[in-house]
Amino acid sequence: MPDKTDGATFFAQNCASCHGETGRGDGPLAKNLPQSPTDLTQLSKRNGGxxxxxxxxxxxxxxxKKSHLARVMPEFSSAMSEDLVPVEIDGVFTPTPPQLAGLLAYLESIQD
Incomplete structure (x- = not known):
């Protein structure tokens, strides 16, 4: 099962250029975007803890809910493996690409 270490690797390769190395939205490409990247360390805080x-x-x-033209962040579904792993989300095991399973674990680990 992928873990936060796997997720950190995926994040560094695919997300840090916009969200920054620590996930705070201060990556080198952030200033060139029409909308500032989300501070990923605040996801829990903005969701009642x-x-x-x-x-x-x-x-x-x-x-x-949004087309790819309505968002700045690319959709990663096409870059994900077709092999799926079960990830428990809100008490339900959800088939999830392993890259995303690791990324979810990593993002949870960087919450302030």
């Missing part, structure tokens, strides 16, 4: 795993999963994988 609970890490929003389901919302994070759907947004990273590709938010079905």
């Amino acid at each position: 609970k890490y929003p795993a389901a919302r994070t999963l759907s947004y990273i994988y590709g938010d079905p």
Whole structure:
């Protein structure tokens, strides 16, 4: 099962250029974006102290409520493995690409 170490590697390769090495939204490409990247260390704080795993999963994988043209962040569904692992989200085991399972664990670990 992928863990936060795997997620940290995926983050460094795919997310840090915009969200910064620590996830605070201060990556080298952030200043060139029309909207500032989310400070990923504040996800739990902005959700009443609970890490929003389901919302994070759907947004990273590709938010079905918005088209790819309505968001600055790319959808990662096409870059994810078709092999899935079970991740418990809100008490339900959810089939999840392993890269995203690790990333979810990493993002939860960096919450302030």
